[in-house]
Amino acid sequence: MIFERQNLSNEELISLYKKLTKPRLIEEKMLILLRQGKVSKWFSGIGQEAISVGITAALDKDEYILPMHRNLGVFTTREIPLHRLFSQWQGKKSGFTKGRDRSFHFGTQEFNIIGMISHLGPQMGVADGIALANKLKKNGKVTAVFTGEGATSEGDFHEALNVASVWDLPVLFVIENNGYGLSTPTNEQYKCENLADRGVGYGMESHIIDGNNILEVYTKIKALKASMIENPRPVLLEFKTFRMRGHEEASGTKYVPQELMDVWAEKDPIENFRNYLKLTAVLSEALDEEIRAEIKKEIDENWAITQAEPELVANLDEELNDVYRPYEFESFNHSEETENIRVIDAISSALSQSMERHENLVIMGQDIAEYGGAFKITEGFVDKFGKERVRNTPICESVIVSAANGLSINGHKAVVEMQFADFVSSGFNPIVNLLAKQHYRWGENSDVVVRMPCGGGTQAGPFHSQTNEAWFTKTPGLKVVYPAFPYDAKGLLNTAINDPNPVMYFEHKQLYRSVYQEVPKDYYTIPFGKAAVLNEGNEVTIISFGAGVHWALETLKNNPEISADLIDLRSLQPLDWETIYASVKKTNRVIILQEDTLFGGIASDISSMIMENCFEYLDAPVKRVGSIESAIPFMKALEDQYLPKGRFEKELKELLAY
The missing domain is CATH 3.40.50.920 (Rossmann fold)
Structure with missing residues (x-):
């Protein structure tokens, strides 16, 4: 392994070594505790630490990173107190999810880390949304999102790359190609020689990087970040590495040929970097021992804090109250001036007035910009609010819903228009597994409204006529609204946009142009849950x-x-x-x-x-x-x-x- 320090100082090299060593020593401790029955499950990142550490060290602390469950180095490099990580893994109250989720299935705004859900793909779209928010803010920030080579087969991966490319979003798409998706080798997962080659199909710059070489990772990300500030764009990165332990410890590695394990053991990112630092007299044996002893002491002290914490006690009120972010209805009274309008006009009026009221509101959907949407509800919006906030999307419902969630995470409100409610099935996963569960899982709301043109009576057939509200009323964490009159349509949509929780807003197509009512011209709201x-x-x-x-x-x-x-x-x-x-x-x-x-x-x-x-x-x-x-x-x-x-x-x- 060839290390090129470029212009890095000795202090910077030692700092990288410390950051690289810390997750390895934590893992070694966890594996012992796992054998002792004190830890229930563990996903090992041994052999892959250089990717997590190098990328995180290269980014600013206020730049979002979306890691996977094998990226302990992201969390430690961001200097999250270890006892909080340990408490998260042990299901203690002081963890990030109050015992509601395990491992790295959590996020934290304090450290600008957004954790994964087990469906893997949606986090790519979330990264798009976070990056879009950064682009709208013009803050010059980059977003990094991790995935494995296995998850690159998911549709969300391809949707996310396409959207990021079309919108020139500053996202680093990080593929950790570690040889196996659980037990399935790469030759049974994809046919192309390198996953980085897929960038060509999306008009996207791509690079192949030695994922075990901390200096190559760190310096390459540093250079890319500087370039992306000047020229915002997505970049696809394939990191060649290897997983030295099982997908999780129970699965083992019997399916891996021993000679392959031996080859990659010689490429260990920590041992090779340690040897390099010693050969170049940057690291002495005494300093190495001191560093390792200091980290081990920190681990033991923080583990003791977690062990001293009492076991979690279930609290029914707290569980139910955390499903939704608390929201106190804001009542806006209207004047006496009204106009006789249709349901479709009322919805358009609500959207327009909400766009004026909330400068951070973004509307996304197929054909909603210049064309005005399939039902012309957003006609004229581009002239009023610009294409940055009224965004045509590719046909990719799943990633757009996920991107809306990313916008919310990064300080925006989002409205997503499904062209027809039927098409929401293509975005079902992020709605029910991401938007609905996010506040309950780690306390982060999802400020997203999904508009659902629905219903029969127009002879539109099986794919354009469903009224599928029952798919969502069953899912805790979602709010569901279904108006029948123009007055309600406007007031309830305004409330839906104000509410910081995810709202499924149903609009019956047959009522769009057939039902008229006197509706206040100005802005007003109607509370949910009032028939x-x-x-x-x-x-x-x-x-x-x-x-x-x-x-x-x-x-x-x-x-x-x-x-x-x-x-x-x-x-x-x-x-x-x-x-x-x-x-x-x-x-x-x-x-x-x-x-x-x-x-x-x-x-x-x-x-x-x-x-x-x-x-x-x-x-x-x-x-x-x-x-x-x-x-x-x-x-x-x-x-x-x-x-x-x-x-x-x-x-x-x-x-x-x-």
């Missing part, structure tokens, strides 16, 4: 949302003899249980109308809660009405049969006659 009672009666409670509200209104208009409470839920998470229960206790009959297929929909949960909490008030079973159990079809006759609109009146009258 609207649109009609009052004493015979039956009708509960619905979205287009179902209008179907119910039409039914009541056609049957004026029916005395009904009609509740428009408006928001589905949180739900207004108080209004629901009060109405049920008054009318003693309940029918719930949803557009979604019946099984597993939100009507089922509402029905169950009513049965559990209002059973003694019921004079009839709770009735649910929804679409038939099939995908939504294209032809009008088939779609009409699918949707519950035509069946609702019959079901309502049967309930009243029970």
